[in-house]
Protein backbone atom coordinates (compact mmCIF):
# COMPACT_ATOMS: atom_id res chain seq x y z
CA UNK A 1 0.00 0.00 0.00
CA UNK A 2 1.38 3.37 -0.98
CA UNK A 3 1.38 6.54 1.07
CA UNK A 4 -1.20 7.96 -1.37
CA UNK A 5 -3.55 5.10 -0.59
CA UNK A 6 -2.92 5.25 3.15
CA UNK A 7 -3.46 9.01 3.44
CA UNK A 8 -7.23 9.14 2.95
CA UNK A 9 -7.75 6.00 5.04
CA UNK A 10 -5.80 7.48 7.92
CA UNK A 11 -7.52 10.82 7.58
CA UNK A 12 -10.98 9.29 7.61
CA UNK A 13 -10.19 7.03 10.57
CA UNK A 14 -8.64 9.82 12.57
CA UNK A 15 -11.82 11.82 11.97
CA UNK A 16 -13.97 8.95 13.21
CA UNK A 17 -11.82 8.49 16.32
CA UNK A 18 -11.98 12.22 17.01
CA UNK A 19 -15.75 12.24 16.58
CA UNK A 20 -16.23 9.30 18.93
CA UNK A 21 -13.85 10.66 21.55
CA UNK A 22 -15.17 14.23 21.50
CA UNK A 23 -18.83 13.25 21.83
CA UNK A 24 -18.26 10.54 24.38
CA UNK A 25 -16.03 12.88 26.43
CA UNK A 26 -18.83 15.43 26.48
CA UNK A 27 -21.42 12.90 27.64
CA UNK A 28 -18.98 11.28 30.06
CA UNK A 29 -18.52 14.64 31.79
CA UNK A 30 -22.26 15.31 31.82
CA UNK A 31 -22.88 11.94 33.44
CA UNK A 32 -19.72 11.34 35.45
CA UNK A 33 -19.32 14.76 37.07
CA UNK A 34 -22.71 14.76 38.85
CA UNK A 35 -22.19 11.11 39.73
CA UNK A 36 -18.79 11.89 41.28
CA UNK A 37 -20.24 14.85 43.20
CA UNK A 38 -23.10 12.65 44.39
CA UNK A 39 -20.64 10.01 45.62
CA UNK A 40 -18.92 12.62 47.76
CA UNK A 41 -21.89 14.55 49.15
CA UNK A 42 -24.01 11.51 50.00
CA UNK A 43 -21.19 9.92 51.97
CA UNK A 44 -21.21 9.85 55.77
CA UNK A 45 -20.26 13.28 57.03
CA UNK A 46 -20.89 14.74 53.56
CA UNK A 47 -23.07 17.72 52.68
CA UNK A 48 -26.13 15.56 52.04
CA UNK A 49 -25.48 12.31 53.87
CA UNK A 50 -27.52 9.43 52.52
CA UNK A 51 -25.81 6.11 53.22
CA UNK A 52 -28.27 4.08 51.17
CA UNK A 53 -28.01 6.24 48.03
CA UNK A 54 -24.25 6.32 48.48
CA UNK A 55 -24.10 2.54 48.60
CA UNK A 56 -26.31 2.19 45.51
CA UNK A 57 -24.31 4.72 43.49
CA UNK A 58 -21.06 3.08 44.55
CA UNK A 59 -22.38 -0.27 43.40
CA UNK A 60 -23.47 1.07 40.01
CA UNK A 61 -20.08 2.67 39.49
CA UNK A 62 -18.23 -0.49 40.45
CA UNK A 63 -20.34 -2.67 38.17
CA UNK A 64 -19.76 -0.22 35.31
CA UNK A 65 -16.03 -0.29 35.92
CA UNK A 66 -15.67 -4.03 36.24
CA UNK A 67 -17.42 -4.91 32.96
CA UNK A 68 -14.90 -5.41 30.14
CA UNK A 69 -15.57 -2.73 27.56
CA UNK A 70 -16.09 -5.22 24.76
CA UNK A 71 -18.84 -6.94 26.80
CA UNK A 72 -20.43 -3.64 27.73
CA UNK A 73 -20.51 -2.63 24.08
CA UNK A 74 -22.55 -5.68 23.12
CA UNK A 75 -24.67 -5.60 26.27
CA UNK A 76 -25.93 -2.06 25.72
CA UNK A 77 -26.94 -2.57 22.09
CA UNK A 78 -30.68 -2.35 22.90
CA UNK A 79 -30.08 0.92 24.76
CA UNK A 80 -28.01 2.23 21.86
CA UNK A 81 -30.86 1.51 19.47
CA UNK A 82 -33.21 3.37 21.77
CA UNK A 83 -31.02 6.46 22.00
CA UNK A 84 -29.31 6.73 18.61
CA UNK A 85 -31.84 4.83 16.48
CA UNK A 86 -29.20 2.52 15.06
CA UNK A 87 -26.80 0.03 16.61
CA UNK A 88 -23.89 0.40 14.24
CA UNK A 89 -21.70 3.28 13.19
CA UNK A 90 -19.58 5.95 14.77
CA UNK A 91 -22.41 7.60 16.69
CA UNK A 92 -23.69 4.28 17.93
CA UNK A 93 -20.26 3.76 19.54
CA UNK A 94 -20.67 6.92 21.62
CA UNK A 95 -23.27 5.25 23.85
CA UNK A 96 -21.12 2.34 25.11
CA UNK A 97 -18.05 4.59 25.23
CA UNK A 98 -19.89 7.02 27.51
CA UNK A 99 -21.29 4.26 29.69
CA UNK A 100 -17.86 2.70 29.98
CA UNK A 101 -16.03 5.91 30.80
CA UNK A 102 -18.55 7.72 33.04
CA UNK A 103 -18.14 5.45 36.12
CA UNK A 104 -14.38 5.65 35.69
CA UNK A 105 -14.49 9.44 35.49
CA UNK A 106 -16.93 9.58 38.43
CA UNK A 107 -14.37 7.85 40.67
CA UNK A 108 -11.68 10.29 39.56
CA UNK A 109 -14.04 13.20 40.29
CA UNK A 110 -14.71 11.70 43.71
CA UNK A 111 -10.99 11.47 44.45
CA UNK A 112 -10.38 15.05 43.30
CA UNK A 113 -13.24 16.42 45.43
CA UNK A 114 -12.07 14.56 48.52
CA UNK A 115 -8.80 16.44 48.24
CA UNK A 116 -10.63 19.63 49.20
CA UNK A 117 -10.04 20.12 52.93
CA UNK A 118 -12.85 19.70 55.47
CA UNK A 119 -11.65 22.99 56.89
CA UNK A 120 -12.44 24.82 53.68
CA UNK A 121 -15.92 23.33 53.45
CA UNK A 122 -16.66 24.09 57.09
CA UNK A 123 -15.41 27.64 56.71
CA UNK A 124 -17.99 28.08 53.95
CA UNK A 125 -20.69 26.55 56.16
CA UNK A 126 -19.70 28.89 58.96
CA UNK A 127 -20.29 31.79 56.56
CA UNK A 128 -23.82 30.57 56.01
CA UNK A 129 -23.30 29.03 52.58
CA UNK A 130 -25.82 26.40 51.53
CA UNK A 131 -25.07 23.02 49.97
CA UNK A 132 -25.35 24.07 46.36
CA UNK A 133 -23.21 27.13 46.90
CA UNK A 134 -20.58 24.96 48.53
CA UNK A 135 -20.64 22.46 45.69
CA UNK A 136 -20.56 25.12 42.98
CA UNK A 137 -18.30 27.72 44.58
CA UNK A 138 -16.06 25.70 46.86
CA UNK A 139 -15.79 22.01 46.01
CA UNK A 140 -15.64 22.17 42.21
CA UNK A 141 -13.42 25.28 41.86
CA UNK A 142 -11.04 24.08 44.57
CA UNK A 143 -10.74 20.67 42.90
CA UNK A 144 -10.42 21.99 39.38
CA UNK A 145 -6.80 20.97 38.88
CA UNK A 146 -7.55 17.40 39.98
CA UNK A 147 -10.67 17.40 37.82
CA UNK A 148 -8.67 18.37 34.73
CA UNK A 149 -6.10 15.68 35.50
CA UNK A 150 -8.93 13.13 35.86
CA UNK A 151 -10.49 14.28 32.62
CA UNK A 152 -7.17 13.86 30.82
CA UNK A 153 -6.84 10.27 32.01
CA UNK A 154 -10.44 9.66 30.95
CA UNK A 155 -9.92 11.03 27.43
CA UNK A 156 -6.87 8.82 27.00
CA UNK A 157 -8.92 5.84 28.17
CA UNK A 158 -11.65 6.81 25.71
CA UNK A 159 -9.15 6.90 22.85
CA UNK A 160 -8.07 3.42 23.80
CA UNK A 161 -11.67 2.12 24.21
CA UNK A 162 -12.59 3.63 20.86
CA UNK A 163 -10.13 1.27 19.19
CA UNK A 164 -12.62 -1.51 19.91
CA UNK A 165 -15.50 0.34 18.30
CA UNK A 166 -14.80 -1.50 15.05
CA UNK A 167 -16.79 -4.37 16.48
CA UNK A 168 -19.99 -2.37 16.07
CA UNK A 169 -18.91 -0.60 12.92
CA UNK A 170 -17.70 2.52 14.62
CA UNK A 171 -14.56 2.79 12.53
CA UNK A 172 -11.63 4.79 13.83
CA UNK A 173 -7.89 4.31 14.03
CA UNK A 174 -7.97 1.12 16.07
CA UNK A 175 -10.37 -0.43 13.62
CA UNK A 176 -8.10 0.60 10.74
CA UNK A 177 -5.09 -1.03 12.36
CA UNK A 178 -6.99 -4.26 12.89
CA UNK A 179 -8.68 -4.48 9.49
CA UNK A 180 -5.71 -3.51 7.31
CA UNK A 181 -2.68 -4.02 9.46
CA UNK A 182 -3.61 -7.27 11.16
CA UNK A 183 -6.07 -8.95 8.81
CA UNK A 184 -4.43 -7.86 5.51
CA UNK A 185 -0.83 -7.87 6.66
CA UNK A 186 -0.32 -4.16 5.85
CA UNK A 187 2.39 -3.82 8.45
CA UNK A 188 3.40 -0.31 7.39
CA UNK A 189 -0.17 0.96 7.75
CA UNK A 190 -0.44 -0.68 11.16
CA UNK A 191 2.76 0.92 12.34
CA UNK A 192 1.74 4.34 11.02
CA UNK A 193 -1.70 4.02 12.66
CA UNK A 194 -0.13 3.12 15.96
CA UNK A 195 2.21 6.11 15.68
CA UNK A 196 -0.73 8.43 14.96
CA UNK A 197 -2.49 7.06 18.07
CA UNK A 198 0.61 7.56 20.18
CA UNK A 199 0.95 11.14 18.96
CA UNK A 200 -2.70 11.89 19.74
CA UNK A 201 -2.44 10.42 23.24
CA UNK A 202 0.77 12.36 23.86
CA UNK A 203 -0.86 15.59 22.75
CA UNK A 204 -3.88 15.05 24.98
CA UNK A 205 -1.76 14.13 28.00
CA UNK A 206 0.65 17.03 27.55
CA UNK A 207 -2.15 19.54 27.11
CA UNK A 208 -4.05 18.14 30.11
CA UNK A 209 -0.94 18.20 32.30
CA UNK A 210 -0.18 21.77 31.31
CA UNK A 211 -3.69 22.96 32.17
CA UNK A 212 -3.77 21.01 35.45
CA UNK A 213 -0.40 22.42 36.44
CA UNK A 214 -1.48 25.95 35.59
CA UNK A 215 -4.60 25.58 37.72
CA UNK A 216 -2.68 24.03 40.60
CA UNK A 217 -0.23 26.89 40.75
CA UNK A 218 -2.49 29.05 42.85
CA UNK B 219 -23.67 38.36 73.70
CA UNK B 220 -23.01 34.63 73.68
CA UNK B 221 -24.98 32.46 76.07
CA UNK B 222 -24.40 28.77 76.27
CA UNK B 223 -26.20 26.66 78.80
CA UNK B 224 -26.21 23.00 79.65
CA UNK B 225 -24.25 22.21 76.51
CA UNK B 226 -23.50 18.55 75.96
CA UNK B 227 -21.90 16.97 72.95
CA UNK B 228 -21.47 13.24 72.67
CA UNK B 229 -19.68 11.80 69.65
CA UNK B 230 -20.46 8.29 68.60
CA UNK B 231 -17.34 6.81 67.18
CA UNK B 232 -17.67 3.19 66.01
CA UNK B 233 -19.94 2.22 68.86
CA UNK B 234 -17.86 4.05 71.44
CA UNK B 235 -19.22 7.23 73.00
CA UNK B 236 -16.94 10.19 73.47
CA UNK B 237 -18.28 12.91 75.74
CA UNK B 238 -16.63 16.02 74.34
CA UNK B 239 -18.77 18.49 76.31
CA UNK B 240 -20.34 17.46 79.57
CA UNK B 241 -22.70 20.29 80.53
CA UNK B 242 -21.02 23.58 79.73
CA UNK B 243 -22.39 26.98 80.74
CA UNK B 244 -20.71 30.02 79.28
CA UNK B 245 -21.55 33.67 79.20
CA UNK B 246 -19.62 36.10 77.03
CA UNK B 247 -20.55 39.74 77.51
CA UNK B 248 -20.87 42.22 74.69
CA UNK B 249 -17.60 43.83 73.67
CA UNK B 250 -15.25 41.55 75.55
CA UNK B 251 -12.49 39.26 74.41
CA UNK B 252 -13.08 35.91 76.01
CA UNK B 253 -10.37 33.26 75.95
CA UNK B 254 -10.90 29.52 76.33
CA UNK B 255 -7.93 27.59 77.67
CA UNK B 256 -7.42 23.92 78.30
CA UNK B 257 -5.40 20.89 77.47
CA UNK B 258 -5.64 19.06 74.18
CA UNK B 259 -8.87 17.10 73.99
CA UNK B 260 -10.58 19.21 76.65
CA UNK B 261 -13.36 20.08 74.23
CA UNK B 262 -12.41 23.65 73.30
CA UNK B 263 -12.89 23.28 69.56
CA UNK B 264 -16.10 21.36 70.07
CA UNK B 265 -17.42 24.19 72.25
CA UNK B 266 -16.52 26.82 69.67
CA UNK B 267 -18.04 24.82 66.83
CA UNK B 268 -21.21 24.42 68.84
CA UNK B 269 -21.52 28.20 69.15
CA UNK B 270 -22.27 28.60 65.44
CA UNK B 271 -23.75 25.12 65.30
CA UNK B 272 -21.18 23.71 62.90
CA UNK B 273 -21.56 20.93 65.41
CA UNK B 274 -25.08 20.08 66.61
CA UNK B 275 -25.09 19.87 70.40
CA UNK B 276 -26.51 16.69 71.89
CA UNK B 277 -28.26 18.82 74.50
CA UNK B 278 -28.32 22.40 75.70
CA UNK B 279 -28.96 25.78 74.14
CA UNK B 280 -26.83 28.35 72.38
CA UNK B 281 -27.83 31.99 71.95
CA UNK B 282 -25.85 34.58 70.06
CA UNK B 283 -26.86 38.24 70.03
CA UNK B 284 -30.16 37.40 71.64
CA UNK B 285 -31.17 34.70 69.15
CA UNK B 286 -31.42 31.13 70.24
CA UNK B 287 -29.55 29.37 67.45
CA UNK B 288 -30.44 25.91 68.67
CA UNK B 289 -34.10 26.72 67.98
CA UNK B 290 -33.60 27.89 64.38
CA UNK B 291 -34.41 26.00 61.20
CA UNK B 292 -31.77 25.47 58.57
CA UNK B 293 -32.43 28.57 56.45
CA UNK B 294 -32.65 30.86 59.50
CA UNK B 295 -29.51 29.31 60.91
CA UNK B 296 -27.64 30.03 57.68
CA UNK B 297 -28.73 33.66 57.89
CA UNK B 298 -27.74 33.88 61.56
CA UNK B 299 -24.31 32.48 60.76
CA UNK B 300 -23.71 35.36 58.37
CA UNK B 301 -23.63 37.56 61.44
CA UNK B 302 -21.03 35.41 63.21
CA UNK B 303 -17.49 35.63 61.90
CA UNK B 304 -15.05 32.76 62.28
CA UNK B 305 -11.32 32.45 61.75
CA UNK B 306 -9.37 29.25 61.59
CA UNK B 307 -5.99 27.93 62.63
CA UNK B 308 -5.10 26.92 59.08
CA UNK B 309 -6.87 29.90 57.52
CA UNK B 310 -9.21 27.77 55.35
CA UNK B 311 -9.00 30.14 52.39
CA UNK B 312 -10.11 29.22 48.88
CA UNK B 313 -6.88 28.58 47.01
CA UNK B 314 -8.59 29.02 43.65
CA UNK B 315 -9.66 32.58 44.44
CA UNK B 316 -7.65 35.74 44.83
CA UNK B 317 -7.52 37.61 48.10
CA UNK B 318 -10.34 39.86 46.89
CA UNK B 319 -12.28 36.82 45.71
CA UNK B 320 -11.95 35.20 49.12
CA UNK B 321 -13.24 38.26 50.92
CA UNK B 322 -16.05 38.54 48.37
CA UNK B 323 -17.19 34.97 49.01
CA UNK B 324 -19.34 35.61 52.11
CA UNK B 325 -20.78 38.68 50.36
CA UNK B 326 -21.80 36.48 47.43
CA UNK B 327 -23.39 34.08 49.89
CA UNK B 328 -25.34 36.98 51.35
CA UNK B 329 -26.47 38.05 47.91
CA UNK B 330 -24.70 41.43 47.91
CA UNK B 331 -24.59 42.99 44.43
CA UNK B 332 -21.39 43.23 42.40
CA UNK B 333 -20.71 46.96 42.81
CA UNK B 334 -21.42 46.96 46.54
CA UNK B 335 -19.32 43.83 46.85
CA UNK B 336 -16.18 45.31 45.37
CA UNK B 337 -16.65 48.45 47.46
CA UNK B 338 -16.92 46.35 50.66
CA UNK B 339 -13.97 44.16 49.67
CA UNK B 340 -11.74 47.20 49.17
CA UNK B 341 -12.87 48.60 52.51
CA UNK B 342 -12.22 45.33 54.36
CA UNK B 343 -8.78 44.82 52.81
CA UNK B 344 -7.93 48.37 53.82
CA UNK B 345 -9.04 47.57 57.37
CA UNK B 346 -6.69 44.59 57.69
CA UNK B 347 -3.85 46.33 55.86
CA UNK B 348 -3.86 44.21 52.71
CA UNK B 349 -5.14 46.66 50.11
CA UNK B 350 -2.11 46.00 47.91
CA UNK B 351 -2.64 42.23 47.86
CA UNK B 352 -6.15 42.18 46.40
CA UNK B 353 -5.06 40.35 43.26
CA UNK B 354 -2.70 37.86 44.91
CA UNK B 355 -3.57 34.21 45.50
CA UNK B 356 -3.40 32.72 49.02
CA UNK B 357 -0.47 30.56 47.90
CA UNK B 358 1.54 33.73 47.37
CA UNK B 359 0.96 35.08 50.90
CA UNK B 360 2.72 34.61 54.23
CA UNK B 361 0.88 33.01 57.12
CA UNK B 362 0.19 36.35 58.76
CA UNK B 363 -1.18 37.79 55.52
CA UNK B 364 -3.39 34.73 55.06
CA UNK B 365 -4.83 35.21 58.53
CA UNK B 366 -5.51 38.85 57.72
CA UNK B 367 -7.47 37.69 54.69
CA UNK B 368 -9.29 35.28 57.00
CA UNK B 369 -10.14 38.14 59.33
CA UNK B 370 -11.30 40.42 56.50
CA UNK B 371 -13.49 37.57 55.24
CA UNK B 372 -14.91 36.96 58.71
CA UNK B 373 -15.81 40.64 59.04
CA UNK B 374 -17.59 40.83 55.69
CA UNK B 375 -21.04 40.35 57.17
CA UNK B 376 -20.55 43.02 59.84
CA UNK B 377 -20.66 40.39 62.55
CA UNK B 378 -21.21 41.25 66.17
CA UNK B 379 -19.28 38.17 67.23
CA UNK B 380 -15.99 36.70 66.04
CA UNK B 381 -15.03 33.10 66.81
CA UNK B 382 -11.39 32.11 66.61
CA UNK B 383 -9.95 28.63 66.98
CA UNK B 384 -6.21 28.95 67.58
CA UNK B 385 -5.96 31.64 64.93
CA UNK B 386 -2.37 32.42 65.79
CA UNK B 387 -0.90 29.04 66.64
CA UNK B 388 0.40 28.49 63.11
CA UNK B 389 2.20 31.85 63.15
CA UNK B 390 5.58 32.98 64.40
CA UNK B 391 5.73 35.18 67.55
CA UNK B 392 6.13 38.49 65.71
CA UNK B 393 3.26 37.79 63.34
CA UNK B 394 1.16 36.55 66.25
CA UNK B 395 1.64 39.89 67.99
CA UNK B 396 0.50 41.83 64.93
CA UNK B 397 -2.59 39.64 64.49
CA UNK B 398 -3.43 40.02 68.19
CA UNK B 399 -3.03 43.78 67.90
CA UNK B 400 -5.41 43.72 64.93
CA UNK B 401 -7.97 41.70 66.88
CA UNK B 402 -7.69 44.03 69.86
CA UNK B 403 -8.19 46.99 67.56
CA UNK B 404 -11.28 45.48 65.97
CA UNK B 405 -12.60 44.74 69.43
CA UNK B 406 -12.09 48.31 70.52
CA UNK B 407 -13.12 50.13 67.37
CA UNK B 408 -15.99 47.99 66.11
CA UNK B 409 -17.09 46.77 69.53
CA UNK B 410 -16.58 43.26 68.25
CA UNK B 411 -17.12 40.50 70.82
CA UNK B 412 -14.42 37.86 70.39
CA UNK B 413 -14.50 34.29 71.65
CA UNK B 414 -11.13 32.72 71.10
CA UNK B 415 -9.46 29.44 71.83
CA UNK B 416 -5.81 29.37 72.55
CA UNK B 417 -3.15 27.35 74.25
CA UNK B 418 -0.74 30.27 74.30
CA UNK B 419 -0.64 32.14 77.58
CA UNK B 420 0.69 35.27 75.94
CA UNK B 421 -2.54 35.50 73.92
CA UNK B 422 -4.44 35.50 77.19
CA UNK B 423 -2.13 38.07 78.73
CA UNK B 424 -2.13 40.21 75.63
CA UNK B 425 -5.77 40.64 74.75
CA UNK B 426 -8.25 38.67 76.87
CA UNK B 427 -10.64 40.29 79.32
CA UNK B 428 -12.12 37.04 80.58
CA UNK B 429 -11.09 33.43 80.51
CA UNK B 430 -12.58 29.98 80.89
CA UNK B 431 -10.36 27.02 81.67
CA UNK B 432 -11.67 23.72 80.37
CA UNK B 433 -10.89 20.17 81.34
CA UNK B 434 -12.52 16.95 80.22
CA UNK B 435 -15.54 18.61 78.68
CA UNK B 436 -16.21 20.85 81.64
CA UNK B 437 -15.43 24.44 82.50
CA UNK B 438 -13.22 24.38 85.55
CA UNK B 439 -13.18 28.08 86.21
CA UNK B 440 -14.27 31.14 84.34
CA UNK B 441 -14.53 34.85 84.86
CA UNK B 442 -12.61 38.10 84.54
CA UNK B 443 -8.87 37.57 84.52
CA UNK B 444 -8.03 39.65 87.59
CA UNK B 445 -10.85 38.03 89.51
CA UNK B 446 -9.70 34.55 88.52
CA UNK B 447 -6.11 35.14 89.48
CA UNK B 448 -7.22 36.28 92.93
CA UNK B 449 -9.26 33.12 93.40
CA UNK B 450 -7.73 30.37 95.57
CA UNK B 451 -6.40 27.38 93.64
CA UNK B 452 -6.78 29.18 90.33
CA UNK B 453 -5.60 27.14 87.35
CA UNK B 454 -5.20 30.34 85.39
CA UNK B 455 -2.82 31.79 87.98
CA UNK B 456 -0.79 28.58 87.94
CA UNK B 457 -0.57 28.75 84.13
CA UNK B 458 0.19 32.46 83.99
CA UNK B 459 2.90 32.38 86.63
CA UNK B 460 4.86 29.21 86.27
CA UNK B 461 6.61 28.61 89.59
CA UNK B 462 8.75 25.71 90.74
CA UNK B 463 6.86 22.82 92.31
CA UNK B 464 5.92 23.77 95.88
CA UNK B 465 7.60 22.01 98.73
CA UNK B 466 5.46 21.20 101.76
CA UNK B 467 5.06 24.27 103.89
CA UNK B 468 5.81 26.76 101.13
CA UNK B 469 3.58 29.76 100.76
CA UNK B 470 2.37 31.25 97.53
CA UNK B 471 1.34 34.88 97.57
CA UNK B 472 -0.72 36.22 94.71
CA UNK B 473 -1.30 39.90 94.23
CA UNK B 474 -3.17 41.86 91.64
CA UNK B 475 -2.76 45.55 90.98
CA UNK B 476 -0.44 46.21 93.95
CA UNK B 477 2.90 45.15 92.59
CA UNK B 478 4.67 48.18 93.93
CA UNK B 479 3.72 47.78 97.59
CA UNK B 480 6.60 46.53 99.73
CA UNK B 481 4.57 43.90 101.57
CA UNK B 482 7.36 41.38 102.03
CA UNK B 483 9.70 43.79 103.75
CA UNK B 484 6.79 45.02 105.86
CA UNK B 485 6.12 41.52 107.07
CA UNK B 486 9.75 40.97 107.95
CA UNK B 487 9.86 44.25 109.86
CA UNK B 488 6.61 43.74 111.72
CA UNK B 489 6.91 40.08 112.65
CA UNK B 490 9.58 37.81 113.87
CA UNK B 491 9.92 35.80 110.67
CA UNK B 492 12.43 35.03 107.96
CA UNK B 493 11.37 35.07 104.37
CA UNK B 494 13.25 33.44 101.55
CA UNK B 495 11.96 33.94 98.07
CA UNK B 496 11.91 30.73 96.06
CA UNK B 497 10.41 32.03 92.88
CA UNK B 498 8.25 34.72 91.49
CA UNK B 499 6.73 36.17 88.39
CA UNK B 500 5.17 39.46 87.52
CA UNK B 501 2.91 39.98 84.55
CA UNK B 502 0.84 42.68 82.99
CA UNK B 503 -2.54 40.99 82.47
CA UNK B 504 -5.74 42.54 81.25
CA UNK B 505 -4.25 45.95 81.90
CA UNK B 506 -3.28 45.37 85.52
CA UNK B 507 -0.03 44.12 86.89
CA UNK B 508 -0.30 40.92 88.81
CA UNK B 509 2.20 38.55 90.27
CA UNK B 510 2.94 35.52 92.33
CA UNK B 511 5.65 34.87 94.85
CA UNK B 512 6.64 31.52 96.22
CA UNK B 513 8.29 31.99 99.60
CA UNK B 514 9.47 30.02 102.59
CA UNK B 515 8.37 31.69 105.80
CA UNK B 516 9.88 30.58 109.04
CA UNK B 517 9.88 31.90 112.56
CA UNK B 518 7.73 32.15 115.67
CA UNK B 519 5.22 34.59 114.26
CA UNK B 520 4.63 32.71 111.00
CA UNK B 521 0.86 32.33 111.48
CA UNK B 522 0.45 35.99 112.40
CA UNK B 523 2.51 37.06 109.40
CA UNK B 524 0.35 35.02 107.06
CA UNK B 525 -2.85 36.47 108.48
CA UNK B 526 -1.40 39.94 108.09
CA UNK B 527 -0.70 39.30 104.41
CA UNK B 528 -4.22 38.00 103.93
CA UNK B 529 -5.63 41.06 105.66
CA UNK B 530 -3.70 43.23 103.23
CA UNK B 531 -5.85 41.69 100.52
CA UNK B 532 -3.33 39.28 99.11
CA UNK B 533 -4.17 35.72 98.30
CA UNK B 534 -2.11 33.48 100.54
CA UNK B 535 -1.97 29.78 99.80
CA UNK B 536 -0.01 27.24 101.77
CA UNK B 537 1.20 24.08 100.13
CA UNK B 538 -0.08 21.02 101.96
CA UNK B 539 2.29 19.81 104.61
CA UNK B 540 1.64 16.11 104.33
CA UNK B 541 2.00 14.98 100.77
CA UNK B 542 2.12 11.23 100.45
CA UNK B 543 4.64 10.03 97.93
CA UNK B 544 4.07 12.30 94.98
CA UNK B 545 5.40 15.73 94.25
CA UNK B 546 3.07 18.46 95.33
CA UNK B 547 2.80 20.53 92.23
CA UNK B 548 -0.78 21.56 92.65
CA UNK B 549 -2.98 22.90 95.31
CA UNK B 550 -6.28 21.73 96.49
CA UNK B 551 -9.32 23.80 95.86
CA UNK B 552 -10.71 25.91 98.69
CA UNK B 553 -13.47 23.39 99.26
CA UNK B 554 -10.90 20.72 99.92
CA UNK B 555 -11.89 18.46 97.03
CA UNK B 556 -8.96 16.46 95.91
CA UNK B 557 -8.28 16.91 92.21
CA UNK B 558 -5.69 16.49 89.57
CA UNK B 559 -2.85 18.99 89.49
CA UNK B 560 -0.93 20.69 86.76
CA UNK B 561 1.26 17.79 85.78
CA UNK B 562 -1.37 15.16 86.34
CA UNK B 563 -0.20 14.22 89.82
CA UNK B 564 -2.83 13.93 92.45
CA UNK B 565 -2.63 15.91 95.62
CA UNK B 566 -3.92 14.09 98.61
CA UNK B 567 -3.25 16.33 101.54
CA UNK B 568 -5.62 19.03 102.79
CA UNK B 569 -5.01 22.62 101.84
CA UNK B 570 -4.92 25.44 104.28
CA UNK B 571 -5.96 28.79 102.97
CA UNK B 572 -6.11 32.11 104.64
CA UNK B 573 -7.69 35.14 103.14
Ligand SMILES: Nc1ncnc2c1ncn2[C@@H]1O[C@H](COP(=O)(O)OP(=O)(O)OP(=O)(O)O)[C@@H](O)[C@H]1O
Nearest residue numbers: 229231236237238257258259260261262263264265
Ligand atom coordinates in the same frame (compact mmCIF):
# COMPACT_ATOMS: atom_id res chain seq x y z
N1 LIG C 1 -15.80 14.37 65.04
C1 LIG C 1 -15.46 13.74 66.16
N2 LIG C 1 -15.75 12.43 66.33
C2 LIG C 1 -15.41 11.79 67.46
N3 LIG C 1 -14.78 12.37 68.50
C3 LIG C 1 -14.46 13.67 68.39
C4 LIG C 1 -14.77 14.42 67.22
N4 LIG C 1 -14.33 15.68 67.40
C5 LIG C 1 -13.77 15.72 68.62
N5 LIG C 1 -13.85 14.51 69.22
C6 LIG C 1 -13.37 14.18 70.57
O1 LIG C 1 -13.90 15.12 71.47
C7 LIG C 1 -12.93 15.51 72.43
C8 LIG C 1 -12.75 17.00 72.41
O2 LIG C 1 -12.16 17.38 71.18
P1 LIG C 1 -11.81 18.89 70.81
O3 LIG C 1 -11.35 18.91 69.42
O4 LIG C 1 -12.97 19.76 71.14
O5 LIG C 1 -10.61 19.20 71.80
P2 LIG C 1 -9.72 20.52 71.91
O6 LIG C 1 -9.85 20.99 73.31
O7 LIG C 1 -10.06 21.47 70.82
O8 LIG C 1 -8.27 19.93 71.70
P3 LIG C 1 -7.01 20.60 70.94
O9 LIG C 1 -6.40 21.56 71.90
O10 LIG C 1 -6.12 19.43 70.69
O11 LIG C 1 -7.51 21.23 69.69
C9 LIG C 1 -11.68 14.72 72.11
O12 LIG C 1 -11.65 13.60 72.94
C10 LIG C 1 -11.87 14.31 70.68
O13 LIG C 1 -11.24 13.09 70.44
Ligand SMILES: [Mg+2]
Nearest residue numbers: 262263264383
Ligand atom coordinates in the same frame (compact mmCIF):
# COMPACT_ATOMS: atom_id res chain seq x y z
MG1 LIG D 1 -8.99 22.21 69.09
